[in-house]
Amino acid sequence: MKRILILTLLITALVACSAPAAPPDEDVPSYTEVQPPASSATETVDDSESAVEEQTPSPSATATGDDTRSTAGEQSPAASTTTPAEDAGAIPDNIKDMHPSQVDNSTLPITPIEKLGRTGRPQKYDIDTYRLVVDGLVDNPLSLTYEDLLSRPEVTETVLLICSGVFWNNATWTGTPLSLILEEAGVSPEASGVRLVAGDGYAQTITVEDATADGVFLAYEVNGETLPSKDGYPIRLVARNQYGSKWVKWVERIEVTG
Numbered sequence: 325m326k327r328i329l330i331l332t333l334l335i336t337a338l339v340a341c342s343a344p345a346a347p348p349d350e351d352v353p354s355y356t357e358v359q360p361p362a363s364s365a366t367e368t369v370d371d372s373e374s375a376v377e378e379q380t381p382s383p384s385a386t387a388t389g390d391d392t393r394s395t396a397g398e399q400s401p402a403a404s405t406t407t408p409a410e411d412a413g414a415i416p417d418n419i420k421d422m423h424p425s426q427v428d429n430s431t432l433p434i435t436p437i438e439k440l441g442r443t444g445r446p447q448k449y450d451i452d453t454y455r456l457v458v459d460g461l462v463d464n465p466l467s468l469t470y471e472d473l474l475s476r477p478e479v480t481e482t483v484l485l486i487c488s489g490v491f492w493n494n495a496t497w498t499g500t501p502l503s504l505i506l507e508e509a510g511v512s513p514e515a516s517g518v519r520l521v522a523g524d525g526y527a528q529t530i531t532v533e534d535a536t537a538d539g540v541f542l543a544y545e546v547n548g549e550t551l552p553s554k555d556g557y558p559i560r561l562v563a564r565n566q567y568g569s570k571w572v573k574w575v576e577r578i579e580v581t582g
Contacts, residue, residue: 419492425565429484432494437547437555441491446553447523447574454558456542460519460580463510470544470558476500479541487568497562499543503536505578517581520561523574529581530563530570539564542575 414431416422451470458466480498506518511532518535521527534540543562544551551557556573563570 420486420489422486423565424484424486424567427484427486429482429494432484434482434547435493435495437495437549437552440493440495440546440555441485441487441568442554443487443568444522444526444573445524448553449523449558449574451558456559456575456578458505458509458578458580460578461512461515461582462506462580463512464508466505466509468505473500473542473544473559477504480545481539481541481562481564483539483562483564485562485568485571493568495546496548497541497543498545498548499541499559499562501541502561502578503540505542506532506536506580509580511580512582514582515580519577519579519581520572520575521577521579522572523576526572528570528572530566532580534563534566537564540566 415433416427419427454470456466456468456473458468478498478500480496482494482496485493485495502518515532517529518532519527519529530540540561540563542559543556544559546552546555551560556575559575560573561571561575
């Protein structure tokens with residue numbers, strides 16, 4: 325019985341080994357089809373590394389870096405801290421429309437005598453008979469000759485004249501302080517103004533305070549030369565920080581007013 329059972333098992337095994345294998349189920353993909361190939365994974369890594377190595381800064385970043393180095397290494401003219409008004413000889417574009425007190429005339433060129441602005445009608449004088457009269461509200465009226473004025477203490481100053489909207493001059497004037505003349509005349513306490521009258525009839529009044537301020541004097545020289553007739557010979561007023569209309573030429577009378 326045992327022999328028959330063993331024989332039966334052997335025959336069954338032989339039949340199973342000789343039968344063809346069944347084809348794979350086409351509806352189920354194989355493992356190799358689901359998994360990406362090893363080479364594909366390697367290429368992905370390489371591409372990532374390449375992107376990192378070849379990455380360059382954006383154009384804006386590059387420009388910023390270059391500009392910074394340029395600024396640090398070399399200074400362009402536009403970066404200068406000196407303004408035109410600080411340069412010797414610099415002239416404000418609108419100087420004719422400015423008040424003299426707004427302009428630093430130390431930066432301006434000196435105006436030659438022949439180019440000084442002309443106003444009024446030049447007067448002719450016999451210098452031996454010329455007299456400057458100081459009267460009005462004073463204790464001691466004066467009648468001063470040209471030589472009297474030249475013999476008094478003098479000042480020399482470069483003062484800017486602006487004839488508003490018309491012209492400007494920057495010249496060096498020499499004369500005697502108006503304050504000294506008024507002090508000698510003895511101005512009354514009731515006085516408030518000083519009226520200067522020119523030989524052609526032109527006149528201007530300034531306050532006593534302005535008349536006795538520094539930079540206000542009776543000039544007889546300009547740029548180291550005797551005043552030309554067109555510029556006020558023998559005497560003209562120079563008034564720092566006052567418009568040119570106050571700079572009376574050919575002064576013949578100074579009247580102290582209330």
